[in-house]
Amino acid sequence: MKSLLLIALILALGSCHGAEFAEPMSAQDRSLSSVAADGLESLKVVLRNGAPNHGIPVLAPAKLAKKSVKFSTGELSFDGEVEDLILEGLDAYEVLIMNVDVFRSRVTSTLKWSSLNVTTQYKADVGSGYRVQREGGAFFALEDLVIEARINYSLGVISKKLGVKDVLVYPSVGNVNSQIENLSKYRILNRKMNEVIEEFVTLTINDNTDFVADWVNEFATPICNEMIGDRTLSDIIGIITGGGN
Numbered sequence: 001m002k003s004l005l006l007i008a009l010i011l012a013l014g015s016c017h018g019a020e021f022a023e024p025m026s027a028q029d030r031s032l033s034s035v036a037a038d039g040l041e042s043l044k045v046v047l048r049n050g051a052p053n054h055g056i057p058v059l060a061p062a063k064l065a066k067k068s069v070k071f072s073t074g075e076l077s078f079d080g081e082v083e084d085l086i087l088e089g090l091d092a093y094e095v096l097i098m099n100v101d102v103f104r105s106r107v108t109s110t111l112k113w114s115s116l117n118v119t120t121q122y123k124a125d126v127g128s129g130y131r132v133q134r135e136g137g138a139f140f141a142l143e144d145l146v147i148e149a150r151i152n153y154s155l156g157v158i159s160k161k162l163g164v165k166d167v168l169v170y171p172s173v174g175n176v177n178s179q180i181e182n183l184s185k186y187r188i189l190n191r192k193m194n195e196v197i198e199e200f201v202t203l204t205i206n207d208n209t210d211f212v213a214d215w216v217n218e219f220a221t222p223i224c225n226e227m228i229g230d231r232t233l234s235d236i237i238g239i240i241t242g243g244g245n
């Protein structure tokens with residue numbers, strides 16, 4: 001979670017400074033915040049198309065061949081792996097607030113995803129009292145996910161090197177939709193188990209626990225690392241402002 005947001009905002013901030021160098025006149029006309037918001041809009045194109053020349057894959061949708069997954073709600077535990085995972089909607093965010101405060105070197109931003117969802121196959125030891133091997137298809141969605149972030153940054157006067165000092169992230173979710181098939185062979189029990197998961201995920205996100213940061217980090221960090229690689233900030237600005245070419 002943190003890393004994903006961090007990167008989105010570094011990119012936005014990066015493109016805002018890039019635009020400042022490239023077009024001093026128009027950058028004066030527009031506020032830095034609106035330039036940064038434009039950077040977040042341009043990022044969507046890169047997420048959708050990738051940047052093949054730079055080895056960045058398409059991330060909306062993002063595909064993952066195999067991943068181990070482990071969690072426990074207390075009532076229900078799940079320990080296994082997912083295969084052929086497709087994450088949809090990374091690019092489907094709305095920028096509600098984007099504010100760059102250059103005097104305080106602070107960015108505040110609020111982004112909203114109406115649906116961020118995963119479709120996958122799973123195979124796992126599922127426990128609710130006793131543990132059994134289950135497998136099947138799964139769909140899982142976070143709906144009306146809002147992420148509010150505050151970032152303190154530093155920008156080298158001469159080096160123009162951007163550093164992030166401090167990040168605060170507040171997520172909240174309107175609705176969680178879990179449709180995992182075959183957790184139990186009994187339909188009613190299967191629905192009940194999905195409800196346990198929905199409630200658990202809703203509470204953990206809205207209570208802003210470490211669980212969310214850990215969970216999303218595990219998926220987001222490799223995706224982000226793949227995107228950033230060993231590029232410099234100006235490489236990234238070039239990619240974003242070039243629309244991925």
Ligand SMILES: *[C@@H]1O[C@H](CO)[C@@H](O)[C@H](O)[C@H]1NC(C)=O
Binds near residue numbers: 089141
């Ligand atoms: C999954 O997310 C995408 C992007 O937000 C959305 O277009 C699609 O309708 C969602 N799928 C479902 C079944 O909700």
Ligand SMILES: *[C@@H]1O[C@H](CO)[C@@H](O)[C@H](O)[C@H]1NC(C)=O
Binds near residue numbers: 133134135136137
């Ligand atoms: C449900 O899980 C059981 C146990 O792993 C498996 O034998 C069965 O084929 C699965 N059913 C479906 C529809 O995937």
Ligand SMILES: *[C@@H]1O[C@H](CO)[C@@H](O)[C@H](O)[C@H]1NC(C)=O
Binds near residue numbers: 106150152166168
């Ligand atoms: C940023 O700095 C301000 C004041 O300097 C501080 O109150 C705040 O906790 C810091 N961190 C974030 C993420 O805003």
